[in-house]
Structures are given as C-alpha cells and as structure tokens.
Amino acid sequence: MHRPKAQTAALMASPEDIEQQFYEALQHAELDRLMDIWADEDEVSCVHPGGPRVVGLAAIRAAFETVFQQGPIAVTPERVRRLHTGDTAIHQVLERVQVEGADGVQSAWVIATNVYLKTSHGWRMVLHHASPGTGHDIQEVVQEPTILH
Incomplete structure (x- = not known):
C-alpha cells in the first residue's frame, strides 16, 4: 500500500522512524x-551485499x-549502534536475514550502515551500505572506552 507523502512524513519524525519504515x-x-x-x-546511494554502488533515486x-522480483526480504535489524550529531544520524546495523536453503530456513548476517539527514521534509x-557477514553469527569487536566521563 502506497501512503500519501503527508501521511508518510508523520512517520519520519526521527532516524529511528525512517529505519523502521525501511525494514518494514x-x-x-x-x-x-x-x-x-x-x-x-x-x-x-545504496550498496547491496556484494554489489556495486548505486547512485541516484x-x-x-x-x-x-x-531485488523485490524475488519477493519480500525476511530481514530483521539487530544490534544497532547509533551516532547522532546535529542533522545527521549514522546507524550501524547487524541485519539477520532468513534464507530458504536445502536444509530449510536458516539465518544469515549482513552488516549495514544507514545514514540519515534531517531535511525540510x-x-x-x-x-x-550492506556487506555480507561471515559465519552463522556475527561477533563484534568492541573496545571499551579508556576515559570515564
């Protein structure tokens, strides 16, 4: 179902709203x-896992x-890291993608970066930008901050 622009804009009050709309x-x-x-x-721009950089609407x-010719994508955003500064938001997302294989439905991981800008709309x-993950579960390497705030 296509939503009118005014109705859609109400659902885009934050980067989190945009992200939810994207994955849905x-x-x-x-x-x-x-x-x-x-x-x-x-x-x-958009980069699909293993694909070229695609520029322009x-x-x-x-x-x-x-991509949609193959049907819906069973993707769930997980382990989102957010960096917001002013009118820019960067979300680093581990995406769990359910794929149908010879052994039934299995999970695969995609590592994605989503960047949002606050516009007049x-x-x-x-x-x-999405890259294929490796293995059945993605482990993060996280350095703990050395300075206490």
Whole structure:
C-alpha cells in the first residue's frame, strides 16, 4: 500500500522512524514505501551485499525493483549502534536475514550502515551500505572506552 507523502512524513519524525519504515518496506516488498524514505538528493546511494554502488533515486529504485522480483526480504535489524550529531544520524546495523536453503530456513548476517539527514521534509535516508557477514553469527569487536566521563 502506497501512503500519501503527508501521511508518510508523520512517520519520519526521527532516524529511528525512517529505519523502521525501511525494514518494514523490505519485509513486505513495498517499493513505493521504500522509496518514500529516501532524500531527494542526487548523491543518495545504496550498496547491496556484494554489489556495486548505486547512485541516484532512479538507480536505487531499479535496484530494489530487481531485488523485490524475488519477493519480500525476511530481514530483521539487530544490534544497532547509533551516532547522532546535529542533522545527521549514522546507524550501524547487524541485519539477520532468513534464507530458504536445502536444509530449510536458516539465518544469515549482513552488516549495514544507514545514514540519515534531517531535511525540510523530515528525516530521510541518504545511504544504505550492506556487506555480507561471515559465519552463522556475527561477533563484534568492541573496545571499551579508556576515559570515564
């Protein structure tokens, strides 16, 4: 179901709202809904796991249209790390993707970076960069801060 721009804007009050809309659109293969979250900028870009950098709204739409020909994507964002500063938000996301294999449904991991900008129309995505994870579970390497605040 395609939402009118005014209704969609109400759902984009924060980067978290945009992210939720993005993953729900992937889960339901809703191309128009997915495209509504992108900023109207020439330099928006998307990298699918193992794919090239796709730049511009028309190219991003075409890339997702091809992906959605296989149906919805059973993806769940997990272990999100957020960095917000001013009108920019960067979310590092471990995505759990359910894939149908010879042994039934299995989980695969994708490591994604989502970048959002606050525009005159609310928060919008400007970059989704996804890379394939390795193994069945992703372990994070995290350095604890050395300075106490």
